[in-house]
Amino acid sequence: MSDQSQTTGTIAPKAASRPGASGAAGRSRGTLGLAGKDFRLLLLVVALTMLAPFILNPFPQTSGLAQFNAGYPDLMQRFVIYGIFAIGFNILFGLTGYLSFGHAAFLGVGSYAAVWMFKLVGMNVLPAILLSVLCAGLFALLIGYITLRRSGIYFSILTLAFAQMCFALAYSVLTPLTGGETGLQLALDDPRILGTSQTASGNIPVPSLFGLEMRESVDLFVGGWAFTFNAGYYFCAIVLLLSFYTAIRIFRSPFGMMLRAIKSNQQRMRYTGLNPKPYALAAFVISGMYAGLAGGLMASMDPLAGAERMFWTASGEVVLMTILGGAGTLIGPVLGAGLIKYMENILSKINSDILHGWFAFMPDGLEDFVITVIYPFIGKGWHLTLGLMFMAVVIFLPGGLVEAGQRISRAVRGKKGHDTTDSKSEHAE
Amino acid sequence: MDAIILQILNGLDKGSAYALIALGLTLIFGTLGVVNFAHGALFMIGAFCAVLLSRILSMSYTTIDETRTDFLGNPMQVNVPYAYDFFGEAAGQTIIEWAVPLAILFAIPIMILIGVAMERGLIKHFYKRPHADQILVTFGLAIVLQEIIKYYFGANPIPTPAPPAFTGSFDFGALLGFDANQILYPYWRLVYFIFAAIIIGAVFAFLQFTTFGMVVRAGMADRETVGLLGINIDKRFTIMFGLAAAVAGLAGVMYGPIYSPNYHMGMDFLVLSFVVVVVGGMGSLPGAVAAGFLLGILESFASMREVINIIPGINQIIIYLVAIIILLARPRGLMGRKGVMED
Known part of the structure; x- marks a missing residue:
């Protein structure tokens, strides 16, 4: 019962803040209700995601560097899906400062919801994803309502x-x-009331968007390069763009301001007559919905869901992504997610044979020495590199990779450049 | 009745491990105000100290035994541990078998060294930063430590047997007047419990009855005033960090025969130990110990068949459930002091 009243209590200020946002900032806002630099950032992300099959495949297939190509559909989908997950986590942690160590639960709930939708209703991904978001949102409302009664370390442990x-x-x-x-899987005898239980050839149908199968790909061969354009990837990418756009709007809205107020000083916020709890809960629910969306997409790309998606290491991973990329910045979490997934899939495949191949030009003794030194950090040891990078970021670069980029660009331009990147102003706050 | 006693006994060894880790966590939190996510890694490193020592002791060279032949008829190759040469065959064998208890002596200096290095090298710089940053940096450190261990010892659990003298089971029922073989309890678990009780007693005695401990307690209560009295409290707190690391390490050393050490055991225990600390009350040493044993015993009761039949799955979630209820109903924990991290 009290949950119900809480719902209306939390959604209301958010809904109210939206028109206020566009109204108040109407004079300075340009395209799509975004200020110039935000719009440029969005365009950058649009370009990156749409051209990803080219950008991530810089090396010809025959070259020795082809193993660094990340432009295959499975990995690109993961980049984008974890990007969404991290964007959502960042809305909670980056803005309000509440460090959740259990966000993977919402991802798992989203996955299960989507698979159930595939089992019972049909293989269309849109209703599945909608249900994922809804379920994760409701679940986040319940958990957030309980956990947000505590803050700091208690919140993390709860x-x-x-x-x-x-x-x-x-x-x-x-x-x-x-x-x-074994996880939740599709079966031939699932009802699928709006679709078919099995295809004409007797197989389990695959997830599709109104008939466009998610696994469909078009290959383009140019010289030595092979580029793959995958329907599922582009679907995820469009969802990512929508999520990213929503995140920008949240960051720039009065509601986003309120969330930052929670982070900087709850006491003061209360003294000014504002109750921080509904805002924090709204942020928690939104971020849970993002996680549910990511879970739903994950199930849409590969229709199965397992409990290990909810394990706490998965929650830890999204924390790593967000911090590594830059908590509180817009683009940071996406970069962090991309970096970690790249390391997990590419760096981890490098074994000592490949290393010997690279360093073959060196004298033998030196070659062995170099390989002994770097071998623990790559291949199966990529977690070690990740841990060290993460520690270095927490210690020296609280703004993550985004701050690193800003420092470099500032050093190059000799400190006189104006705020061109969006998150510089974030740190100034 | 016998079932209840058996469950209490079963809960004791896990409870001992929780209590020891939670005690160290609380010592660190109470003295330095730091939330140490790398504490589980210290527990794990302790367990691997035992593995390392047993490997060192059983290092051997190969000789050819002329008197015996292998199945091909060639003279048999025999691995002779160096320990046999140093101590004689019988004593050498005993030393190898007793590697785990011996590792206590081996682990204490190592753990204190690691603890002090951690505090001076890393954690010192995080006193002034928010708790979230402390959690994050120690979380990163935990990943690094466990990856280093994984690199050197591999990803599989490494069995570390208890000395043969403790391999059997103790018939606890006979002692209490039940029928024989009703309540059997492995000797090593009994040893672990007694060991944990001694360590806990020693830590409390150290804090309660020595001047050093008195200063530390004073520092926990009011760091600034103790500093103003001209006492170098930072140095003492560093030593306490080393001590907490040693407690976690010893808990790990002795846990090897119960649970074969693997590189991620620290994280598994850490999550639960944090729950224990929170239930006991952040910053309260008796609370950490009491909650450790309480949750260990609760967990073993929840895994009784009778209980599972009533509430399925309760054994998996009981600890978290208790933690959630305690945190919501009594945020400062069972024995927490008023006003310490109570939010």
Whole structure:
């Protein structure tokens, strides 16, 4: 009951803040309601995502560097999906400062919801994703309502405890709902009331968007290069752009201001007559919905869901992504997600044979020495590199990669450049 | 009745591990005000100290035994541990078998060294930064430490057996007047519990009855005033960090025979130990110990078949459930002091 009243209480200020945002800032806002630099940032992300098959495949297939190509559909989808997850996490952590160590629970709930939609209703991805977002949002409302009664370290541990609890339940008792250890999978005899249980050839149908199958790809061969354009990737990319646009609007709205106020000083916020709780809860729910969206997309690309998506290491991963890229910045989480997924999939594949190939030009003794030194950091040891990078970022660069980029560009331009990148102003605050 | 006693006993060894880790976490939090996510990694490093020592002790060279032949008829090659040469065959064998208890002596200096290095090298710089930053940097450190261990020891669990003298089970039921073989309890778990009790007692005695401990307690209560009295409290707190690391390390050393050490065991225990600390009350040493044993025993009760039949899955979630209830109903924890991190 009280949840219900809380809902209306939290959604209302957000809804109210939106028209206020465009109204107040109407004079300075340009295209799509974005200020110039935000619009340029959005255009940059549009260009990056749309041209990703080219950008991520810089090396010809025959060259020795082809293993650094990340432009295959599976990985590109992961870049984008984790990007959405990190953007959502950043709305909570970057703006309000609440460090959630249990965000993967919402990702898991989203995945399960989407797979159930595929099982019961049909293979169209849109309703599945809508249900994912809805379920994750409701779930986040419940958990946020409880956990946000505490802050700081207690909040972190409470969210961690809830997520671990969800993981344990999904793994054991809720097996009829979650598939337990094997995970939730599609079967030939699922009802799929709005679609077919099986295709004409007797296979399980694949997720599609009104008939456009998510796994469909077009290959383009140019010289030694092969570029793959995958329907699923472009669908995810468009969802990412919408999420990114929404995130920019949230960051620039009065509601976003309120969230920053929670981070900087809750006491003062209360003294001015504002109750921080509904704002924090709204941020928590929004960020849970982003996670649910990511989970739904993940299930849409590969229609199965497992409990391990909710394990606390998965929650830790999104924390790493956000901090590494730059918490509180717009583009940072997306960069962080891309970097970590790139390392996980590309750097981890480098073994000692490949290294010997690279350093073959050196004298033997030196070659062995160099390989001994760098081998622990790549291949299977990529987590070590990740941990060291993460520590370095927390210690020296609280603004993450975005701050690193700004420092470099400032050094290059000799400090006189104006605020051109968006997040510089973030740090000034 | 016997089932209840058995569950209490089963809860004791896990509870001991929780209590020891939580004690170290609380020592660090109470003295330095730092939330140490790398504490589980210290527990894990302790367990690998035992692995390392047992490997060092059983290092061997190969000789050819002329009196025996292998299945091809060639003279058999025999691996002879160096320990046999140094101490004689019987004593050498005993030393190898007793590697885990011996590792206590080996681990204490290592753990203190690691603890002090961690505090001076890294954590010192994070006192003034928000708790979120402390969590993040120690989380990163935990990843780095466990990856280093994984690099050197591999990803698989490494069995570390207890000395043969402790391999059997102790018939606890007979002692209490039940039928024989009703309540069996492995000796090593009993040893672990007694060991944990001694360590906990020693830490409390150290804090309660020595001048050093008195100063540390004073520093926990009011760091600034102690500093104004001309006492170098930072140095003492650094030593306390080393001590907390040693406690976690020893908990890990002795846990090896119960749970084969692997590189991610620290994180598994850390999550639960944090819950323990929160339930016991942040900054309260008796609270951490009490909550550790309480949750260990609760967990083992929840995994009784009778309980699972009533509430399925309760064994998986009981600890988190208790933590959530405690945090919401009594945020300062069971024995927490008023006003310490109470928000």
